[in-house]
Amino acid sequence: MSHRPDHDIADDTDQHLDTDQLAAALVEQTTAFTEAVAGADWDAPVPTCPAWQLRVLVGHIGQEHRWMSDIVRTGGASPVPDPHHAEPPADWRGWLRDGAAGLVDAVWTVGADTPVWTFVGPRPARFWLRRATHDTTLHRVDAALHAAVPYRLPPRLAADAITELLQLLRLLALPAAEGLRPTAAKLRGQGETMRIVTTDVGTSPHTVTAWLVTRTPEGLTWQSDTGGVADVEVSGTAQDLLLVLARRLPPTRVSVDGQAALLHHWLEHSLL
Known part of the structure; x- marks a missing residue:
């Protein structure tokens, strides 16, 4: 058996995706999420997130990307927002798209390796890009399962x-x-x-x-x-x-x- 050393979350040696690829994946998964929720019932609970209606899930995605962008740009701590307080606007598609693009821009502006606050201690700014990408990916699947539409993850x-x-x-x-x-x-x-x-x-x-x-x-x-x-x-x-x-x-x-x-x-x- 061959092992590599135990890894800390700040160690990127086992990342399958670099910062450019994470940025592209965030945009792609946000778009896929948008497509999955477009024709679904926003007032129905999401089976894989049973405490949330679909509209709360939509609000969470747009809110989360902006919350993470603020952390990256300021470097400081910020309390976790309540997704029930995030009402998607009329142009919710543009709102979701702009939220993802804003986080990507924030990471590139401050530098992907710049230390910022996280809930597990200071980490490079790319931490939040990676966290957003994978959380959005899972919620894209939540939305697809809710709407009974196909999905495929690379x-x-x-x-x-x-x-x-x-x-x-x-x-x-x-x-x-x-x-x-x-x-x-x-x-x-x-x-x-x-x-x-x-x-x-x-x-x-x-x-x-x-x-x-x-x-x-x-x-x-x-x-x-x-x-x-x-x-x-x-x-x-x-x-x-x-x-x-x-x-x-x-x-x-x-x-x-x-x-x-x-x-x-x-x-x-x-x-x-």
Whole structure:
């Protein structure tokens, strides 16, 4: 088995997408989100975000991009806004488009490597571009499932989202971070391991096709992984793996070998 060192969220060596690609993906996924919600019932609850109506989800996307832009431009902390307070304007398409473009512009203006505030400590400005891209991608799927329209995520985009999800959960599972997501503390363990294996991501430098996650009493560790045995192995396309790990699709969409109860426990406590 070959491993690379355990990674911090500020380490970009395992990003599948560079800053230019993240910027393009944010614009593309925002456009896809817009297309998915255009003909849907905005007053109906979103099945994969049951506490929200579709109009709240639309408001959240436009509001979130602007909130992140302000953080990037000022570098300072900002309280998380309430999506219920974000009423989409009449030109909601332009509003969503301008929000995504504004975040991209903010990152390029201040510099992608410039440290700014984040909820896990100072990080390069690209942190927010990456966070926005993957959150928008998941909500694009939420909207597509709600509207019963087809969707397809590029494998490298989905794989990068898996890496980011693991990086965030690693930090949220630390004892010092329990106040942010208390349930993430239950992801700590006694050495249990889970392999996540993609079946459709091509091999190239700095591309991860499999991850080995270990649960310890102090928190989570994860490593890019090229083989070996784990307590549970989850495999499938990068898209399906991401959507299962993000609790948008049931585990039956992927192959699960070994102790399935470990996967179900992970899913129960890993929602961001």
